[in-house]
Amino acid sequence: MAGKRRQFGRVRKLPSGRYQARYVGPDGLLRPAPNAFRTKREADGWLADVQTELRQGDWRDPDAAKVPFEKYATAWVAERPLARSTQELYGILVRVHLAPTFGRLSIADVTPAAVRTWRLARLDAGIGPTAVAKAYSLLRTIMATAVADGLIRRNPCQIRNGGTVTTPERPTASxxxxxxxxxxxxxxxxxxxxxxxxxxxxxxxxxxxxxxxxxxxxxxxxxxxxxxxxxxxxxxxxxxxxxxxxxxxxxxxxxxxxxxxxxxxxxxxxxxxxxxxxxxxxxxxxxxxxxxxxxxxxxxxxxxxxxxxxxxxxxxxxxxxxxxxxxxxxxxxxxxxxxxxxxQHTSAIREREIADGVDTVILEALKRRGRPKGHARDTED
Known part of the structure; x- marks a missing residue:
């Protein structure tokens, strides 16, 4: 009895014993999986996932995301209607902080793990937290555009508060x-x-x-x-x-x-x-x-x-x-x-005035009601 004919994609066994999966994309091109599979079932599962993406409209052209990060980031900065000072800052952040690590990688190869490793390495190298936070924020914004452009499905910048930095309280001159x-x-x-x-x-x-x-x-x-x-x-x-x-x-x-x-x-x-x-x-x-x-x-x-x-x-x-x-x-x-x-919240003088006002209301209410049993303030300090 002949086996059931495959409705989507093709799977073939390679001389190495592994399996290659291929399918025809919406553009009419025959597209192979990025890697061979250990078993035929794994290859079938990958094709099933691709077919689901096509049906749901989530398919991404795998070749589109092969653009090098540095090329994409440089174009991103140049195309934005930014003030000259901001454009200059972004150019420095790309050139000094992002390109050395991600420059030659394709957009698709910038992974969450790679981003985490890059950020930790910058901090360990003694780069100021503020500079690292600014670079991370720019990276996150650039990759968000790549998501919107349909190049990647998910932004790899997933570090919670990675773009924020806690700075010490600055002095207030009298x-x-x-x-x-x-x-x-x-x-x-x-x-x-x-x-x-x-x-x-x-x-x-x-x-x-x-x-x-x-x-x-x-x-x-x-x-x-x-x-x-x-x-x-x-x-x-x-x-x-x-x-x-x-x-x-x-x-x-x-x-x-x-x-x-x-x-x-x-x-x-x-x-x-x-x-x-x-x-x-x-x-x-x-x-x-x-x-x-x-x-x-x-x-x-x-x-x-x-x-x-x-x-x-x-x-x-x-x-x-x-x-x-x-x-x-x-x-x-x-x-x-x-x-x-x-x-409003960090004004110590105003905060004390507010607290004193609240305390006055509390004390007046306690006087009218009678001091609760066991209340700590039985005598004036």
Whole structure:
């Protein structure tokens, strides 16, 4: 009796004794399995899986995923509508962190195990956790596009929180610390320090300010964009990442006289004149200012404080004013509640005020109800 004729694919026994499975794909090409099978049953099972994929519309062209990772990743970065600084960062991450390991592999050969091994090796080699997290996040995003393109079925980046890194709590300068640094720095940068702290402006936003952006009569600063420095030394002006970044920030009244004096003495003339310029008339560079910053901090007796930490100070102070989450988001220039909630939750002074308020309610309720038996607080401390 003749055996039952196969309806899908073909299986043949090789001279080695193993079995080869082949099938005709939707494109009409005869496609072999990527490897031979030990038994005929295993070959039949593989063909059954392929047939199920075809019926469910999950079939992937195995040749499409043979594109080398480096070629695919480089094209991915080039094709994205990214800011120049972001495009430059992604290019470095691909070239320095991803290509040395995955560059010659095909997209299909980047497996979860390979990703885990790569990440651990980078960390063991002493690469900073932040750099590794950024590289992993980029790898995950690139491979997600490969899934969307139909090259692979599943993203191999499966490490939980692999793209996040826990950074130590940054120091918060006190109001007196900020003024001490402002008094110690070169006079032309005094207003920059105060605005960085008490208006919570970023470095790039500060050096991008023009005269037309500051209304001294109303005491308001309009943030329109920022200056970004590229690795090759060039600088570009860019709009905020989101509409929330375009905002108006009020200047504290105690700081306004310093700003007015700065505009008269140091800012360039004309509505388009730059508010902050160096001694030689150029837009201040971050690396040059850092030297002046460290010198001023040393004079003021303050250590371990970065200029960007001034923004942390300003945001923390704002969180202590009973500002709502939406109000903090507006002042910070964020489109999500995450950053605002961080400052609301990490303000120790405000947290104590809230806790004390809750404690007052508890004590008043206990007085009206009568102290429960066995209550620990029978006497005042």
């Amino acid at each position: 109001v007196l610390d900020v003024f001490a640094i402002a008094d110690a720095v070169q006079p032309r940068y005094r207003a920059l320090v105060l605005l960085g702290a008490f208006c919570a402006l970023r470095w790039g936003e500060l050096v991008a300010l023009r005269r037309r952006d500051i209304d001294v009569d109303a005491g308001m600063i309009r943030v329109r964009g920022s200056v970004s420095e590229l690795n090759n030394g060039s600088r570009i002006y860019k709009a905020p990442k989101s509409e929330a970044g375009k905002r108006s920030v009020a200047i504290p009244r105690s700081v306004l006289p310093v700003v007015v004096a700065h505009m008269k003495q140091f800012a360039e003339p004309g509505a388009d004149g730059r508010v902050f310029v160096g001694a030689k008339g150029a837009t201040p560079r971050r690396n040059h200012f850092n030297g002046l910053w460290h010198k001023a901090c040393k004079t003021a007796g303050i250590t371990g404080l970065r200029f960007h930490d001034l923004r942390h100070t300003g945001n923390t102070l704002a969180s202590q004013t009973n500002a709502s989450t939406r109000e903090l988001m507006t002042r910070l220039g964020h489109s999500s509640t995450r950053a605002a909630l961080i400052y």
